[in-house]
Amino acid sequence: MxxxxxxxxxxxxxxxxxxxxxxxxxxxxxxxxxxxxxxxxxxxxxxxxxxxxxxxxxxxxxxxxxxxxxxxxxxxxxxxxxxxxxxxxxxxxxxxxxxxxxxxxxxxxxxxxxxxxxxxxxxxxxxxxxxxxxxxxxxxxxxxxxxxxxxxxxxxxxxxxxxxxxAEADPAPPPNQPALRTKALDPDIAPVLSLLNTAKRPLFILGGGARSNLWRQILSQVGGACFTTYAGRGLVGTGYALDFGATLARPGSAEIVASADLVVAVGTELAEVDMWRADLGHNAPLVRVDLDAEVLGDAHRALVKLQADGESFARTLWAATEGADPATGWSHEEVAEARTRWRAEVDALRPGILPILDALRAAIPPETMIYSDMTQFAYVAKEVWEMSSPYHWHHPTGFGTLGYALPAGIGGAVARRGKPTAVIAGDYGFHYTMQELGVAVELGLPLPIILWDNGKLKEIEDSMVRAQIAPNAVIARNPDFCKLAEAFGAAAAVPSTLEELQHTVRGAFDASGPTLIHVTPEIL
CATH class of the missing domain: 3.40.50.970 (Thiamin diphosphate (ThDP)-binding fold, Pyr/PP domains)
Incomplete structure (x- = not known):
């Protein structure tokens, strides 16, 4: 009507x-x-x-x-x-x-x-x-x-x-049949198979568009090592011996990429915010698989360009490489050594965060979906927190806005009623959208909100110091965050030890509403 x-x-x-x-x-x-x-x-x-x-x-x-x-x-x-x-x-x-x-x-x-x-x-x-x-x-x-x-x-x-x-209007027409996306077929991947057949050190870079649960099997079949972007974390699960992790931002990753004799990048822009350098560092042929034609034609100059979705490419590649002789050029030892070295680099760059993250990861169910903000706590986590499942950690990459985590986490929790969702925010970014606490309370969302409070814009302060600029405008007066949360009707806690932090986080998943968990560097 x-x-x-x-x-x-x-x-x-x-x-x-x-x-x-x-x-x-x-x-x-x-x-x-x-x-x-x-x-x-x-x-x-x-x-x-x-x-x-x-x-x-x-x-x-x-x-x-x-x-x-x-x-x-x-x-x-x-x-x-x-x-x-x-x-x-x-x-x-x-x-x-x-x-x-x-x-x-x-x-x-x-x-x-x-x-x-x-x-x-x-x-x-x-x-x-x-x-x-x-x-x-x-x-x-x-x-x-x-x-x-x-x-x-x-x-x-x-x-x-x-x-x-x-104005009065007639009803909308009924839905059409769902649109069908371009799929990768056997003939399309023939050039990739030809390159894989001769590669001794094939390297895969999996981004957020590489959507498939087959990547671990594919990598095992072809003997491939891999990096993931921040958005691609979890695509190969945990414990794959030739997984370098989400460590493209480590300067030494360019040397690893340069040592590969084939690089296959799937569903990733290979952008500045993926690598924090201008060039990937490859010397070998580069294969790009992406839906976005602009990505395929970018400055990385891929030899093989395939416009297709990551899922169909993975499915076709998995079937075509089943029973293949895997390459043997990568060693478990070189991957383990690189990851150990890069973990130490991350800890040295932003000290004091890694032990807190390790304790937090042990307390959070692996199926938890996490939404993080622009904060040093999340910057460390993105490189060292291994994900067992893909698309369970969401971060404002690229545009890089503050204030993302809390409202985005609320949206995720609304979508995942009955499943665990958590928020990680910094003290300054929390100011941007902290009023949305009222929504989480109103909806009764059992949402742990881990608030990392170092009392300043620490990342900006560190950058100013490196640039030999006297730190300016990096400290803002914070409210009593716990009283603020309680004023909205949320629960609040200030754990004083890592064990107390773990206990508080576990309890927050079972609460009848959100819990703000105020964490400072003094917890160590």
């Missing part, structure tokens, strides 16, 4: 599998809220649109399905642009739907007015378009969901004029 378009949009989203929407209502987008409950969708009320965006991000990373957010015209959209930029960097499927003014060129002084809202959003997402009719809105939503399946998943923004949201 006919309904206002704002209501029809919610029904269309539900027909395409959307179960949760994050957002904040306002007078401009209230018509979008008319159909949410009627469509059977759960709405999570954020305390700030930035929080809503990060919640949608965290939900998408936990489920693999698009995270959806509703925001208002002008400031609402501006506030969610940081999460959109983060999602663009990290290949997160997000759909942001906002209201917009009906006319801006011939009118001034309107509520929430921007000069060009569509263009502003376009700067931080895959695309941003205005739906001037019901059919345009339906078409753009359908396009977004198709592209989430077909292409590298990235945020999209659709804005709908207020008058259109209020």
């Amino acid at each position: 006919k309904r206002p378009l704002g209501a029809q949009i919610s029904h269309m989203l539900r027909d395409r599998g959307v179960e949760v929407i994050f957002g904040i209502p306002g007078v401009h987008n209230q018509e979008m809220y008319r159909g949410i409950e009627e469509a059977g969708i759960t709405h999570v009320l954020a305390r700030h649109e930035q929080g809503a965006g990060f919640m949608a991000d965290g939900y998408a990373r936990a489920t693999g399905q698009p995270g959806v957010a509703y925001v208002i015209t002008g400031p609402g959209l501006c506030n969610i642009m940081t999460p959109m930029g983060q999602g663009y960097s990290d290949s997160v499927p997000m759909l942001v739907i906002s209201s917009c003014l009906d006319e801006v060129a011939a009118a001034r002084g309107q509520l929430h007015q921007m000069k060009d809202q569509e263009a502003a959003a376009a700067a931080v997402c895959d695309w941003s378009h205005t739906a001037g009719s019901a059919q345009a809105a339906y078409g753009l939503i359908e396009r977004a969901f198709d592209e989430f399946e077909l292409n590298r998943p990235r945020p999209k923004h659709i804005q709908v004029p207020i008058a259109q949201l209020e």
Whole structure:
């Protein structure tokens, strides 16, 4: 039946599998809220649109399905642009739907007015378009969901004029058949097999797009060593003897890469934030497998370029290499020696964190999904914390925003009811989005929030010292974080020993709401 378009949009989203929407209502987008409950969708009320965006991000990373957010015209959209930029960097499927003014060129002084809202959003997402009719809105939503399946998943923004949201509209058309992504087939991988057949030291670099549970078997079949990017951690599980880990940021990794006689990079940009250097360091032929054509044609100059998803490439490669004679050029000893040396480097670079991480890892169930913020505690963990399963640690790589962990963790916990989710944040970054504690309390989420408080922007202070700049503006007055958490209705604890930390964290997973666990360097 006919309904206002704002209501029809919610029904269309539900027909395409959307179960949760994050957002904040306002007078401009209230018509979008008319159909949410009627469509059977759960709405999570954020305390700030930035929080809503990060919640949608965290939900998408936990489920693999698009995270959806509703925001208002002008400031609402501006506030969610940081999460959109983060999602663009990290290949997160997000759909942001906002209201917009009906006319801006011939009118001034309107509520929430921007000069060009569509263009502003376009700067931080895959695309941003205005739906001037019901059919345009339906078409753009359908396009977004198709592209989430077909292409590298990235945020999209659709804005709908207020008058259109209020106007009566026919229902959206039923969903089409799911779009089919390009798959790697036997002929496609023939050049890769030819190179593998002669390689003695094949090296695989697995990124977040290398989605498959077959990589450990593939590596064993071909005798391959591997690195993972931060986003690819856990793809080979733990204990594989030729796994160098997520250590591409260690300067010595370039020497290892240079010693390989074949490098196969799957689902990774090989970006600055993956390696913290300009060049990978390879001397051997490079194979790139990626959905993104821009990645395939980048400055690393791959010899073989295959545009395909990582999962189908892995499946095809696994079948083609079954029973092959594995290469024997790598030794378990050289991998173990490199990892031991790099662990010591990490500890020396940011001392005092490693023992706390080791204690924390022992207390956290292996199936826990962790969301971390831009903090030294997480920087150390990304290199040394081995993951038994992929896509269980999410970090704001790339765009690198502060304030990500708490709201993203809330989105992940909403998606994973009954499964353990944890948050790791630094004291300064926590200031950005700490108001979202209210959402976690409201929803009764058993969410351990490990707050690393060294009383300063320590990473920036260290960088200033290295640059021979007198540290400036790196210390901010912190509140009593435990009292703050309790004021929101959350539990709080200040463990004084590592054993107490472990006990507190274990208990937090069984609590009836979030627990802020305040940790300082003095715990050692």
